[in-house]
Amino acid sequence: MYLDVIITLLKIAIVFGFVLNVAAILSWAERKQSAVMQDRIGANRADVLGFRIFGLFHPIADTIKMLTKEDWVPPAGDAFVHTLAPFLALFTALVVFAVIPFGDTLHIAGRDIPLQIADLNVGILFIVAFGGLGFYSVVLAGWSSENKYSLLGSIRAAAQLISYELALGLSIVGIVMAYGSIELDDIARGQGQYVLGVIPYWGIVAQPLGFILFFTAAMAETKRVPFDLPESESEIIGYFTEYSGMKFGAFWMGEFIEVISVAGVVTALYFGGWQIPFLSNQGVFIPGLFTIPLPHLLVVLLQVSAFGLKVLFFCWFMLLVRWTLPRFRYDQLMAFGWKFMVPLALVNIAVTGLIKYVF
């Protein structure tokens, strides 16, 4: 009983430690990546005792700066809601990780430990539900600032989030149909099969169109370029204009955490989760030829680190997209969401159903 609680707490500590640290490093990686792509050097000024290590001290310097800045609440606004909104942003971004499996079941000392914080039997729906609640942080931030431009920004954000949530949910239906389960660990396990004996049956193989739709919609949900109309730091003023100090920092961190959570969900649904091709619980194998046995702990370790690497890859990929594409115009954004993504997602469901029915 107590051991179970301790194990769960340990899992939470590992996952949150990973997520929060990667979020901090992402803020550095984003600057460096943009610098590389624009032929600059990028952040490298923060030094501790003469050491600069590629500007890796910048996240720490940023945090200190934000913690020591004045925390300003608009006098005409609503102080309680104004304080609540950034916490909601962090909460809804973090809670998604509760259901993402980061490894196969670990057998250790006669216990079976599923490497997933909460094995809920509603699985993906949990992600949709609590990811959708992120909407409130945006809208409440805009409303409580008592600023017309913040309010307009939050209305833009709300319209965008609602529109793309539809495409997001519909594209998930395809993957649920393909693997016949709504639980994320079942889906991850189902991706360990092989098509024709050699191609790993990952989500991207089963649902190529679904993957593109999901990834696009999920990027729209993170509110980053090319979908950053709600924020648009540089010109049209977004919903967190009236925020300063660590409350602003919470929104900022929340955005990076959303990036990681999107990367995590994409990995778990479409890129095999923790699966490594040709590595099963018994060890490395070439189908039909030979198997090299590996100890269980090593296999689990390899799988967990594979999951971590995949997540890091998608985080980096989203940075690339962010610094490559220009922003959509607002009517383009809406037309793209409603007239292109949603019909395509419906077609995807129909085709998946047809294939399922024929085979």
Next chain:
Amino acid sequence: MENLFFYIAAILAVASAGSVILQRKVMYSVLSLIVALLAVAWMYAMLSAPFLAVVQVILYAGAIMVLFLFVVMMLKYEKTEIQRFRPGLLWCMGLLVAVFFLMKLIYVINRASSLTPQVATLPPDFGSIKSLGGVLYTQYLLPVELTGILLLVAVVGVALLSGIKK
């Protein structure tokens, strides 16, 4: 343990429901109602209805309350924040009727819950999306289709109501 969780959820639900009708600011009423709905979702999950719990979060907290939030955001209306209850006699009568109704309801529920004293043993996947889908798409297929038509009618109606050009 389960008792503790139940009492937390119950207190949360009742307190925030009370706060819905007591708050002066309509925005705070909306936020309290969201908390109440989440607490009800929590209780659904404890009553072995996990799918309903998630649908409650998606549909109520994620869609219906969003509409309320939008309307409250759009309308700058300060009057009811000063006088939130109906005037004089109407207020008293409303309260009396409500309390009488509540008493009656408690009596009926007490009678009803004493009729089947034991709690049934449930299959392990009770209330999961699979079992619920099985019932919905066989036994209740016609109502499901009718609900779809109802949704369509509502979409058309709302578009007509809010899209009127003067």
Next chain:
Amino acid sequence: MLATDQYLMVGVVLFGIGVIGFLTRRNVIVLLMCIELMINGAGLAFVSFCRQTGSLEGQVFVLFAMVIAAVEIAVALSIVLLVFRNRATLDVDEMEVLKW
């Protein structure tokens, strides 16, 4: 397992609070929220009876109730917006054009 009548009582209290609010508040948006409270109280009763009897029917009804609630709120709020646009009030006691 906890006895389900405690859940039933919570449902009754939610419903009762909804009724009280519906009969005493003036703001029409709050009235609509009170209706939501009542629907949820009823839903809680449905689900706890479901748990007690071990049948799924109640959960199905709650699902339908949620959809109906969504429909109702969508239509009602757009009517509220229209009324506000025409009469600039949200007070139910001032919406009395039909009263003779």
